[in-house]
Amino acid sequence: QLSSTFYSSSCPSVFTTVRSAVSSALQSDPRAGAKLLRLFFHDCFAQGCDGSVLLDDTPTFTGEKTAVPNANSLGGFDVIDSIKASLEISCPKTVSCADIVSIAARDGVVLAGGPTWNVELGRRDSTTASFSQASNLPGPQLTASQLINVFQAQGLNTNDLVALSGAHTFGKAQCNRFQSRLFNFNNSGAPDPSLDASLLSTLQSICPTASTTLVDLDQGTPVTFDSQYYKNLQLKRGLLTSDQTLANSTLTSRVVNTFTSQSAFFNQFTKSMIKMGKLGVLTGTQGQIRSKCGAINSS
Numbered sequence: 001q002l003s004s005t006f007y008s009s010s011c012p013s014v015f016t017t018v019r020s021a022v023s024s025a026l027q028s029d030p031r032a033g034a035k036l037l038r039l040f041f042h043d044c045f046a047q048g049c050d051g052s053v054l055l056d057d058t059p060t061f062t063g064e065k066t067a068v069p070n071a072n073s074l075g076g077f078d079v080i081d082s083i084k085a086s087l088e089i090s091c092p093k094t095v096s097c098a099d100i101v102s103i104a105a106r107d108g109v110v111l112a113g114g115p116t117w118n119v120e121l122g123r124r125d126s127t128t129a130s131f132s133q134a135s136n137l138p139g140p141q142l143t144a145s146q147l148i149n150v151f152q153a154q155g156l157n158t159n160d161l162v163a164l165s166g167a168h169t170f171g172k173a174q175c176n177r178f179q180s181r182l183f184n185f186n187n188s189g190a191p192d193p194s195l196d197a198s199l200l201s202t203l204q205s206i207c208p209t210a211s212t213t214l215v216d217l218d219q220g221t222p223v224t225f226d227s228q229y230y231k232n233l234q235l236k237r238g239l240l241t242s243d244q245t246l247a248n249s250t251l252t253s254r255v256v257n258t259f260t261s262q263s264a265f266f267n268q269f270t271k272s273m274i275k276m277g278k279l280g281v282l283t284g285t286q287g288q289i290r291s292k293c294g295a296i297n298s299s
């Protein structure tokens with residue numbers, strides 16, 4: 001029961017406010033859009049798209065930020081906080097943090113050259129978070145069949161999985177997320193055979209150890225939102241095991257091939273984003289509209 005016109009009368013400036021904030025964040029951080037897109041994914045997969053990922057820990061509350069997939073990894077909180085501060089001036093107590101994340105994710109895609117779509121709105125913010133669900137976000141070592149299962153548990157199918165993984169067309173990953181592929185893959189004494197030799201030697205020199213050094217997820221067009229990601233997979237140039245497996249497994253390889261067509265990818269990506277954006281949403285009088293995205297309202 002979300003709607004793209006949800007704020008048409010209550011906060012008509014919401015789209016321009018978010019767009020200009022994301023655009024200005026990109027001036028100082030070329031990864032800002034990628035961070036915001038990932039933030040949306042991590043919000044939706046833990047307890048639904050309810051802003052739970054934004055809640056800070058307190059002495060009596062454990063949120064999602066310290067879960068392994070998020071800790072020292074997730075970003076974009078500063079951009080969301082500054083958008084929220086602007087909107088509390090123009091449209092007080094009106095726009096949920098969960099909706100801000102969903103619009104900012106779309107704008108991060110658009111401003112990197114990706115497709116646009118009408119974001120469906122009307123989500124409300126949670127008063128709780130789920131450390132355990134955040135901890136169960138899919139890890140970079142998963143195989144295609146494991147990824148299919150994780151997505152299926154959220155009501156997302158194989159097309160959604162492959163299309164949404166295309167988000168790795170921009171942004172970066174730390175060496176420690178994939179370094180196990182480079183020297184002694186699965187205790188074989190050799191690197192992952194499904195990794196292109198020239199990319200392997202590049203990565204071996206950047207990542208001699210499982211460090212926090214950052215590497216482009218898409219070595220072809222690292223800051224553009226395009227279908228290069230799928231072409232990389234066909235060339236054994238996927239960075240994470242969870243990327244490369246999509247081309248290696250017969251469960252997903254045909255879909256990977258389809259998405260080398262940019263129009264086919266963009267078309268499915270927008271549909272899958274709208275679908276992911278509906279996971280576990282709070283609407284109507286459920287939850288609340290937070291005044292600050294990092295904390296539940298005190299009264």
Ligand code: HEM
Nearest residue numbers: 034035038041073138139140164167171172173174177242
């Ligand atoms: C299919 C399962 C997925 C796995 C296993 C996965 C895993 C990862 C990992 C390990 C990183 C690097 C984190 C770090 O090094 O700190 C990453 C980055 C990223 N992920 Fe995913 N991801 C998945 C799906 C998605 C989806 C569905 C989206 C969004 C629709 C997404 C968007 C991103 C983006 C944009 C980045 C780069 C963020 C940045 O530069 O800060 N990922 N992902």
Ligand SMILES: [Ca+2]
Nearest residue numbers: 043046048052
């Ligand atoms: Ca959530």
